[in-house]
Amino acid sequence: MTRPAATRSEAVFTDFKHAYGKPQAIAEANRCLYCEDAPCITACPTSIDIPEFIRKISTDNLKGSARTIFESNILGMSCARVCPVETLCVGDCVFNHMDAPPIQIGKLQRYATDAAFDAEWSFFEAGPDTGKSVGLVGAGPASLAAAHELRRLGHSCTIYEKREVLGGLNSTGVAPYKMKADRALEEVEWVLGIGGIEVKTGVEVGGDLSLEDLEANHDAVFFGAGLGVDRFLKVPGEDLDGVHGAVEWIERMKLQELDLSSVTSAAVIGGGNTALDCVRELLGLGVPNVTMVYRGGEAGMSGYHHEWDEAKREGARAAWRAQPVAFEGDGAVARVRCAVLDEDKKPVEGEEVLLGAQLVLMAIGQGKLGDMLSGLDGIEVQWGRVVTNDDGATGRAGWFCGGDAANGGKEVVNAAAEGKRAAQAMDIYLGGQN
Numbered sequence: 001m002t003r004p005a006a007t008r009s010e011a012v013f014t015d016f017k018h019a020y021g022k023p024q025a026i027a028e029a030n031r032c033l034y035c036e037d038a039p040c041i042t043a044c045p046t047s048i049d050i051p052e053f054i055r056k057i058s059t060d061n062l063k064g065s066a067r068t069i070f071e072s073n074i075l076g077m078s079c080a081r082v083c084p085v086e087t088l089c090v091g092d093c094v095f096n097h098m099d100a101p102p103i104q105i106g107k108l109q110r111y112a113t114d115a116a117f118d119a120e121w122s123f124f125e126a127g128p129d130t131g132k133s134v135g136l137v138g139a140g141p142a143s144l145a146a147a148h149e150l151r152r153l154g155h156s157c158t159i160y161e162k163r164e165v166l167g168g169l170n171s172t173g174v175a176p177y178k179m180k181a182d183r184a185l186e187e188v189e190w191v192l193g194i195g196g197i198e199v200k201t202g203v204e205v206g207g208d209l210s211l212e213d214l215e216a217n218h219d220a221v222f223f224g225a226g227l228g229v230d231r232f233l234k235v236p237g238e239d240l241d242g243v244h245g246a247v248e249w250i251e252r253m254k255l256q257e258l259d260l261s262s263v264t265s266a267a268v269i270g271g272g273n274t275a276l277d278c279v280r281e282l283l284g285l286g287v288p289n290v291t292m293v294y295r296g297g298e299a300g301m302s303g304y305h306h307e308w309d310e311a312k313r314e315g316a317r318a319a320w321r322a323q324p325v326a327f328e329g330d331g332a333v334a335r336v337r338c339a340v341l342d343e344d345k346k347p348v349e350g351e352e353v354l355l356g357a358q359l360v361l362m363a364i365g366q367g368k369l370g371d372m373l374s375g376l377d378g379i380e381v382q383w384g385r386v387v388t389n390d391d392g393a394t395g396r397a398g399w400f401c402g403g404d405a406a407n408g409g410k411e412v413v414n415a416a417a418e419g420k421r422a423a424q425a426m427d428i429y430l431g432g433q434n
């Protein structure tokens, strides 16, 4: 499996949330009320039995605790690090209504799952061979979760991945102060450890392998290709050196060594979570002036406010109600010219902002990939998203989809949940007895 270089830029980051040691973990576990009908379980897209795994931590039964987590979510190790718990499980802890700090579920989950990885415990084995084969597009969280479940149910799996690096955005996109690429790759290896999942890297479905051949080679298909490339504003100067798509830049920062020594000012265009990640990553890599340029006000940004609060503490600035109209410079970008917008996001006549920037990251969203399936009879695509039922089935027999390609771009835990659910529906489609 391809490994990222030790000298890559992301290596300078340390975890922004400290891991629990045993005394802290047991003390935190003992605070849990082990609620019946626990709201945190409902808030978790993979429905982990949270009170149960926490109870097992309180009795120092780490193996049992980790098993409870992985039984529901095979990507529980990475989810413990990357889930936005404030808006998921932790956000729904009953302590939030009792004037007490909520249980740190993500940290406890990390404590149990890290112990499982350190001890190299394995919990699952492949089911009896059914003779059926499934082709999966992409090696991101959705396909990995689907393939693992399919193997437990006895179906053989082949994952086709266009990149050389496995793990999808868990390896190439997640902010390094949450999880670095090498840890994501350890998880991929751990998931593949169930055996019987063939992985073909450097194979682009729709290019190197046609959709027709994919369908002909397998009894069912799972489409877990995620989202497409970064969007741009289509304003003058976007082709200047130093103007990059955010997700493309983050991937290079995570896998390669970037030279930012000549960058004293950077602008990040957008107000979502990818923009916030870029801002914090640039500051962490030593860029002194980093400005987020957003066309709305602070209250209206779609990125998590707790992340923006952290970014501000780290020195981030913002240009609110500013819309880039041109990137200027001689060969390389030097300035961002922005219109100033009013409350209705309309340009204010005669007002503009000029920001110096030797690096500009466009974090205004990614394209969708569903359109590549729109030529297949029965598959419906809406705004680039593949339309499925609740179990991930499309309108074409044998074709299933989950993760960002179906939900339009959510979180790793959603991809894990949808991949697993689709695998169970595929098992029924394939005539499984499970």
Ligand SMILES: Cc1cc2nc3c(=O)[nH]c(=O)nc-3n(C[C@H](O)[C@H](O)[C@H](O)COP(=O)(O)OP(=O)(O)OC[C@H]3O[C@@H](n4cnc5c(N)ncnc54)[C@H](O)[C@@H]3O)c2cc1C
Pocket: 082, 083, 084, 137, 138, 139, 140, 141, 142, 143, 160, 161, 162, 163, 166, 167, 168, 169, 170, 173, 174, 175, 178, 203, 204, 205, 206, 224, 225, 226, 227, 247, 250, 274, 277, 369, 402, 403, 404, 405, 409, 410, 411, 412, 413, 415
């Ligand atoms: C910058 C960034 C930061 C994020 N941070 C977080 C976070 O902190 N926490 C969180 O929970 N979520 C985060 N997310 C969202 C999360 O990463 C995604 O929701 C999740 O990875 C989706 O999984 P997926 O398997 O659907 O797609 P992906 O992870 O995108 O994986 C899709 C895979 O398919 C491959 N592929 C695409 N097309 C083809 C093709 N034609 N043939 C073969 N292979 C193909 C791709 O190379 C990729 O490996 C972040 C997203 C971004 C962009």
Ligand code: SF4
Pocket: 043, 044, 045, 046, 047, 048, 050, 073, 076, 079, 080, 083, 085, 088, 089, 090, 105, 106, 109, 413
């Ligand atoms: S997977 Fe994520 S949302 Fe679910 S319990 Fe774990 S940290 Fe919370």
